[in-house]
Amino acid sequence: xxxxxxxxxxxxxxxxxxxxxxxxxxxxxxxxxxxxxxxxxxxxxxxxxxxxxxxxxxxxxxxxxxxxxxxxxxxxxxxxxxxxxxxxxxxxxxxxxxxxxxxxxxxxxxxxxxxxxxxxxxxxxxxxxxxxxxxxxxxxxxxxxxxxxxxxxxxxxxxxxxxxxxxxxxxxxxxxxxxxxxxxxxxxxxxxxxxxxxxxxxxx
Amino acid sequence: xxxxxxxxxxxxxxxxxxxxxxxxxxxxxxxxxxxxxxxxxxxxxxxxxxxxxxxxxxxxxxxxxxxxxxxxxxxxxxxxxxxxxxxxxxxxxxxxxxxxxxxxxxxxxxxxxxxxxxxxxxxxxxxxxxxxxxxxxxxxxxxxxxxxxxxxxxxxxxxxxxxxxxxxxxxxxxxxxxxxxxxxxxxxxxxxxxxxxxxxxxxxxxxxxxxxxxxxxxxxxxxxxxxxxxxxxxxxx
Amino acid sequence: xxxxxxxxxxxxxxxxxxxxxxxxxxxxxxxxxxxxxxxxxxxxxxxxxxxxxxxxxxxxxxxxxxxxxxxxxxxxxxxxxxxxxxxxxxxxxxxxxxxxxxxxxxxxxxxxxxxxxxxxxxxxxxxxxxxxxxxxxxxxxxxxxxxxxxxxxxxxxxxxxxxxxxxxxxxxxxxxxxxxxxxxxxxxxxxxxxxxxxxxxxxxxxxxxxxxxxxxxxxxxx
Numbered sequence: 001x002x003x004x005x006x007x008x009x010x011x012x013x014x015x016x017x018x019x020x021x022x023x024x025x026x027x028x029x030x031x032x033x034x035x036x037x038x039x040x041x042x043x044x045x046x047x048x049x050x051x052x053x054x055x056x057x058x059x060x061x062x063x064x065x066x067x068x069x070x071x072x073x074x075x076x077x078x079x080x081x082x083x084x085x086x087x088x089x090x091x092x093x094x095x096x097x098x099x100x101x102x103x104x105x106x107x108x109x110x111x112x113x114x115x116x117x118x119x120x121x122x123x124x125x126x127x128x129x130x131x132x133x134x135x136x137x138x139x140x141x142x143x144x145x146x147x148x149x150x151x152x153x154x155x156x157x158x159x160x161x162x163x164x165x166x167x168x169x170x171x172x173x174x175x176x177x178x179x180x181x182x183x184x185x186x187x188x189x190x191x192x193x194x195x196x197x198x199x200x201x202x203x204x
Numbered sequence: 205x206x207x208x209x210x211x212x213x214x215x216x217x218x219x220x221x222x223x224x225x226x227x228x229x230x231x232x233x234x235x236x237x238x239x240x241x242x243x244x245x246x247x248x249x250x251x252x253x254x255x256x257x258x259x260x261x262x263x264x265x266x267x268x269x270x271x272x273x274x275x276x277x278x279x280x281x282x283x284x285x286x287x288x289x290x291x292x293x294x295x296x297x298x299x300x301x302x303x304x305x306x307x308x309x310x311x312x313x314x315x316x317x318x319x320x321x322x323x324x325x326x327x328x329x330x331x332x333x334x335x336x337x338x339x340x341x342x343x344x345x346x347x348x349x350x351x352x353x354x355x356x357x358x359x360x361x362x363x364x365x366x367x368x369x370x371x372x373x374x375x376x377x378x379x380x381x382x383x384x385x386x387x388x389x390x391x392x393x394x395x396x397x398x399x400x401x402x403x404x405x406x407x408x409x410x411x412x413x414x415x416x417x418x419x420x421x422x423x424x425x426x427x428x429x430x431x432x433x434x435x436x437x438x439x440x441x
Numbered sequence: 442x443x444x445x446x447x448x449x450x451x452x453x454x455x456x457x458x459x460x461x462x463x464x465x466x467x468x469x470x471x472x473x474x475x476x477x478x479x480x481x482x483x484x485x486x487x488x489x490x491x492x493x494x495x496x497x498x499x500x501x502x503x504x505x506x507x508x509x510x511x512x513x514x515x516x517x518x519x520x521x522x523x524x525x526x527x528x529x530x531x532x533x534x535x536x537x538x539x540x541x542x543x544x545x546x547x548x549x550x551x552x553x554x555x556x557x558x559x560x561x562x563x564x565x566x567x568x569x570x571x572x573x574x575x576x577x578x579x580x581x582x583x584x585x586x587x588x589x590x591x592x593x594x595x596x597x598x599x600x601x602x603x604x605x606x607x608x609x610x611x612x613x614x615x616x617x618x619x620x621x622x623x624x625x626x627x628x629x630x631x632x633x634x635x636x637x638x639x640x641x642x643x644x645x646x647x648x649x650x651x652x653x654x655x656x657x658x659x660x661x662x663x
Contacts, residue, residue: 013337015419052524054661069530077528083521087461099450100529102442267658323612330608334601344595347655351591351613354647
């Protein structure tokens with residue numbers, strides 16, 4: 001059974017078609033590099049796969065069922081812009097996620113250590129650099145064991161040292177029989193097992 | 205003939221008949237000839253309540269079914285409601301000026317509450333105007349319409365809860381307090397204005413439907429990404 | 442995780458953010474105090490007039506300026522933050538409840554600061570047993586919090602949000618303003634505050650129910 005399956009799905013926002021007649025399946029072990037020009041609909045496709053957006057036509061199933069809260073919890077989504085609260089410290093942002101996910105707060109210490117932010121944990125997110133914010137956003141994925149990772153430009157802002165973080169997170173997910181979709185313009189995803197080419201809302 | 209034209213025609217006949225009874229009304233001992241305005245003021249106030257209640261009903265129905273026609277009806281009902289609330293306020297002020305010597309009496313809880321209801325629905329129309337996406341617009345205005353409809357019972361019962369200057373409800377369950385001609389005029393106009401509401405509702409809802417369909421066709425919107433092409437500026441150029 | 446626990450986490454998050462940003466306490470409260478100060482300056486010098494209108498001005502300032510507490514930037518969640526909460530399985534209704542509860546607590550603090558200021562500036566006539574108006578102040582804070590939180594959700598991501606949200610809240614708050622303003626008069630005339638309080642409870646509950654029930658549909662984008 002695919003982790004995520006999309007069948008003849010189209011998305012229109014208002015009058016504007018974003019995605020048209022998409023059919024694809026994401027299975028255990030897949031590391032898909034989602035590519036396409038600006039405006040192709042990559043972020044919209046990721047959000048549909050995350051169960052955050054219903055298709056205007058067609059169907060999406062997550063883990064064999066309709067998208068819902070239980071399915072969404074099994075998916076780790078890194079959006080274009082880090083979802084951090086500016087006035088909370090990097091540590092507090094992760095503590096909040098841990099609390100809502102119901103995982104021990106000790107995982108936060110391990111996650112910050114893993115992404116190299118232990119020394120900067122007390123810095124407010126609004127005062128952190130873009131790279132630090134991106135690392136903290138990626139650290140969220142270490143708090144919960146996700147079955148699917150959807151990463152939208154997750155490399156952006158990362159320095160050369162942290163560049164391997166994305167691949168490490170993907171490896172961790174695949175080891176658990178998970179699947180990943182990575183959107184990246186600037187970085188070649190050499191570790192991808194397949195490529196999804198999107199253009200003007202359609203699969204090429 | 206389209207139903208809306210028949211309804212508007214019927215409403216016109218009804219109002220002419222209603223106003224003919226209004227002309228036969230005796231002048232009030234206190235209010236004089238200005239008492240006749242009750243035959244317009246009460247129906248417009250009733251329509252204001254009806255329209256806003258229906259805005260909420262259509263909006264909730266849209267939330268359940270997501271049928272675009274229900275959103276058009278909700279928006280049309282709000283627009284008609286704003287119009288008739290404005291008329292109710294103006295006729296109320298004219299009546300107040302003639303009866304109590306001041307156009308606006310802050311001792312009148314119903315007048316003030318009706319004015320606030322007017323503003324709630326101006327806010328409703330402003331929210332619709334500010335939301336470009338049709339589905340978001342329908343959803344958000346449906347929720348606001350439901351909240352706004354809370355104002356309707358407030359207005360109706362405020363006279364009883366905070367009894368002030370305004371005339372208590374003219375038609376009470378235990379019997380009316382008005383002369384027969386006035387009562388007939390008011391009830392005929394009540395029916396006529398209700399038919400007028402239905403006619404205007406269908407007319408305006410149809411206009412909104414046509415407008416939305418025209419916009420969808422006119423743009424023949426290409427896919428979002430089709431507008432993006434490789435930039436001309438490249439290294440070495 | 443239970444609804445209540447999720448709402449409490451959101452409440453604590455909002456209060457912590459407010460503690461850091463200080464937007465409500467250090468910007469909105471002084472703004473309300475300035476408004477209270479401006480009113481007598483715009484009126485003839487008449488202490489009797491001021492003492493009569495003082496309590497009413499307290500409610501007006503609470504409503505018109507307190508609503509900005511519910512719209513504070515620090516409580517405005519970005520799309521990415523809302524999506525993160527959805528991915529974590531946070532019930533949108535719990536999110537609404539937590540945010541409204543945080544706003545209500547901040548509004549109570551607003552009232553606690555503005556009320557003594559009103560007493561000093563307007564010198565209203567003492568009404569025996571005036572403390573009985575306290576439940577109305579609590580209900581006003583709760584009501585304004587749910588109405589403001591709902592208006593914030595209705596205007597999320599709109600360009601004209603900063604003007605549109607107050608336009609939506611102001612008239613919807615009239616069912617709170619009128620009975621609250623009646624409270625002191627009811628105490629003075631020994632009629633008690635039960636009817637105004639019940640009326641306000643009905644308004645608060647009705648809007649809260651609508652806010653909770655519509656929280657999930659309002660988060661959908663298609």
